Amino acid sequence: MFDIENLVRPNILALKPYASARDEFSGKEGIFLDANENPFGTLNRYPDPYQKELKKQISLLKEIDEGKIFLGNGSDEIIDLCYRIFCVPGKSKVLSFTPTYGMYEVSAAINEVEMIKLPLNENFQIDLKNAIPFLNDADLKIIFICSPNNPTGNLMQTETIEFILKNFQGIVIIDEAYIDFADAGSWMDKLSVYRNLIVVQTFSKAWGMAGVRVGMAFADEKIMSYLNKVKPPYNISSPNQKQILKKLGDKKNTILQLNTLIAERNRLIFNLKKIAGIEKIYASDANFILIRVRNANKVYQQLLDRKIIIRNRNQIIENCLRLSVGKPSENKKLINALKHIL
Numbered sequence: 001m002f003d004i005e006n007l008v009r010p011n012i013l014a015l016k017p018y019a020s021a022r023d024e025f026s027g028k029e030g031i032f033l034d035a036n037e038n039p040f041g042t043l044n045r046y047p048d049p050y051q052k053e054l055k056k057q058i059s060l061l062k063e064i065d066e067g068k069i070f071l072g073n074g075s076d077e078i079i080d081l082c083y084r085i086f087c088v089p090g091k092s093k094v095l096s097f098t099p100t101y102g103m104y105e106v107s108a109a110i111n112e113v114e115m116i117k118l119p120l121n122e123n124f125q126i127d128l129k130n131a132i133p134f135l136n137d138a139d140l141k142i143i144f145i146c147s148p149n150n151p152t153g154n155l156m157q158t159e160t161i162e163f164i165l166k167n168f169q170g171i172v173i174i175d176e177a178y179i180d181f182a183d184a185g186s187w188m189d190k191l192s193v194y195r196n197l198i199v200v201q202t203f204s205k206a207w208g209m210a211g212v213r214v215g216m217a218f219a220d221e222k223i224m225s226y227l228n229k230v231k232p233p234y235n236i237s238s239p240n241q242k243q244i245l246k247k248l249g250d251k252k253n254t255i256l257q258l259n260t261l262i263a264e265r266n267r268l269i270f271n272l273k274k275i276a277g278i279e280k281i282y283a284s285d286a287n288f289i290l291i292r293v294r295n296a297n298k299v300y301q302q303l304l305d306r307k308i309i310i311r312n313r314n315q316i317i318e319n320c321l322r323l324s325v326g327k328p329s330e331n332k333k334l335i336n337a338l339k340h341i342l
């Protein structure tokens with residue numbers, strides 16, 4: 001039987017969380033003299049520590065219980081909180097499939113947790129036979145699966161993820177930052193089957209709210225209780241909560257933009273294919289495209305000279321460049337520039 005208490009760090013199990021004034025009284029009416037707030041102004045009050053209004057709207061959107069939603073100051077905060085809840089510095093390990101999102105490793109280093117990095121195969125898929133020997137290691141606490149993966153752009157195979165969920169007793173974090181761009185459903189639907197699953201999504205990409213810093217985690221209530229225990233009490237500011245609420249009220253426009261971006265991605269791929277100097281264009285289920293050229297450093301610099309900034313991924317995947325999908329006019333300029341350069 002899966003028991004979350006076996007996974008949580010002993011000091012976190014024992015932790016007495018900070019009790020804020022808003023924990024003790026959360027009504028909206030009255031004379032508030034309990035939180036040492038300044039009575040003047042419009043942003044003078046502390047925000048709702050549990051973002052109830054926002055979670056209500058997200059629960060309607062995602063068709064999930066409010067109690068299974070956690071909001072972080074970006075997904076990056078959620079990732080860091082998971083390290084702090086489940087990993088003992090200097091002892092625990094985590095595992096990821098590389099190349100992937102850089103924050104998993106940075107956060108591991110900050111928390112003094114060893115990261116086992118298993119290379120994805122030539123199709124950028126998880127090689128299960130490499131992972132299997134690690135699944136029974138009691139010190140291995142978290143496996144990160146980024147799907148669609150950054151920077152490769154592809155979804156990880158369903159059967160592989162399912163195998164890991166079934167055969168690993170630690171936490172599996174599926175990072176779905178790009179899921180809205182993908183032709184696939186979310187792993188959120190499997191939360192009731194896998195109590196060790198945390199699905200992470202974000203408002204930074206498809207919702208266009210990277211500046212606001214709001215990430216979402218979906219998981220079993222037990223996991224939620226620890227995320228809430230460890231998080232800074234007021235981790236999402238009230239203007240930021242308000243901005244996301246406003247965005248959620250304008251869902252139609254977001255969907256239109258999302259469809260534009262997906263169409264633009266496919267059009268970019270179509271046009272990139274016509275440029276002979278591009279050696280490979282990887283399939284994408286995200287809002288970016290990975291391409292391989294003969295000399296990535298040179299192409300990167302030549303685009304920079306034309307004031308087009310892309311991501312040079314040569315250091316992690318030889319001669320590869322990552323192109324974010326921009327506005328139609330921006331994409332056109334990118335294609336024209338690449339035609340000139342290559």
Ligand SMILES: *Cc1c(COP(=O)(O)O)cnc(C)c1O
Binds near residue numbers: 073201202204210
């Ligand atoms: C962009 C991105 C995120 C988003 O992080 P935020 O902190 O929510 O902005 C998360 N995971 C991956 C893989 C990403 O590429």
